[in-house]
Ligand code: SF4
């Protein structure tokens with residue numbers, strides 16, 4: 001008599017050992033209404049990792065796929081296989097929707113959770129020449145990069161911070177973001193006033209994890225509630241477009257998701273909230289991967305539970321990188337929130353769509369829809385496309401909207417060695433330009449391409465070459 005497995009074997013991929021980060025084959029299994037990655041490292045044994053708690057959504061991701069866009073040219077060759085050729089290699093399947101330029105390793109905080117292990121004394125500031133070279137690499141690769149994020153460490157402590165912004169603004173970059181913990185924004189009103197001169201096409205990406213002091217102590221090492229509120233007060237005062245960025249950890253701040261969205265909707269300057277589950281990289285104190293990791297579908301489920309105004313078809317995969325990104329739009333006006341995403345036929349987002357709805361037949365409009373639902377856009381950048389779209393959506397009668405009325409929720413799940421899937425990493429569209437001038441996916445940068453991983457990467461490459 002044959003034995004029946006207690007799971008369904010769905011697919012196969014290449015993943016990484018969670019300990020040594022060597023490539024290992026992995027099965028994708030459905031078991032107990034959840035999705036798992038099952039893999040065995042010769043040295044470190046069997047590993048089973050939860051990668052989704054929603055099988056229908058996980059399957060649906062595969063339908064949200066569109067033809068890849070590619071950088072103007074590859075920068076490295078294909079030699080060792082993915083993910084050991086980053087830079088971007090010819091095997092990659094997406095261009096840089098958003099590129100981070102890390103202008104310093106240093107930070108005015110020492111968060112227990114920090115993927116770059118930053119602190120006041122860690123590493124150095126990049127010189128203006130290095131930073132301009134990094135920006136030029138992105139421009140050479142993309143022509144007119146969609147979004148460049150000035151990042152770190154904490155970029156606002158760089159002694160030549162405004163010179164960096166001036167250089168970035170002189171490049172043909174469509175939208176500039178500042179990734180910050182908000183400490184300087186809270187303390188220095190004159191600094192915020194000067195920041196405002198970089199709008200439009202400028203946005204603050206503000207760390208905002210919690211309003212609970214214990215959570216902030218655990219994630220950030222100190223109670224930053226006053227700092228956060230002061231920073232927002234200043235950003236509201238100058239109406240500088242802001243996205244709140246929430247690092248999520250299971251059992252720590254995932255019960256605050258609804259509250260944070262409600263709070264964000266009340267802030268004049270806030271255009272959206274981005275949720276990022278903690279990945280296993282860099283400095284990670286107070287974090288047990290076995291119980292504290294959150295998957296993308298768990299975050300999506302919590303949003304739906306805690307913000308009932310959003311329905312499942314308001315939070316959908318982003319076609320340029322559907323495994324990693326969920327996106328939903330809403331209108332905010334007066335005290336109301338009106339989710340919009342469900343009004344768009346998902347078929348419109350698929351490249352090979354053959355549906356018959358009237359607006360789908362308008363090629364221009366189809367282009368607008370794809371633009372709205374791509375990673376490389378600020379809300380500001382999609383305003384025109386959105387207005388075009390709203391005119392045609394059933395049930396929306398007030399296209400006289402202002403940019404301030406749009407609100408966007410994003411879940412951005414960066415893979416680590418636990419949930420690494422070589423199929424999905426090739427679609428990564430959030431990249432970091434290294435100080436050597438290579439463009440590297442965010443996820444693989446934090447696994448293999450920072451200075452401290454040099455020996456590990458070389459050893460793995462040697463073994464592959466043997
Ligand atoms: S992640 Fe992309 S760039 Fe890196 S090795 Fe794989 S295909 Fe190439």
Ligand code: SF4
Pocket residue numbers: 106107108109110111113114115116117118119152153154181
């Ligand atoms: S997570 Fe951000 S704010 Fe915290 S130490 Fe790292 S760079 Fe600084």
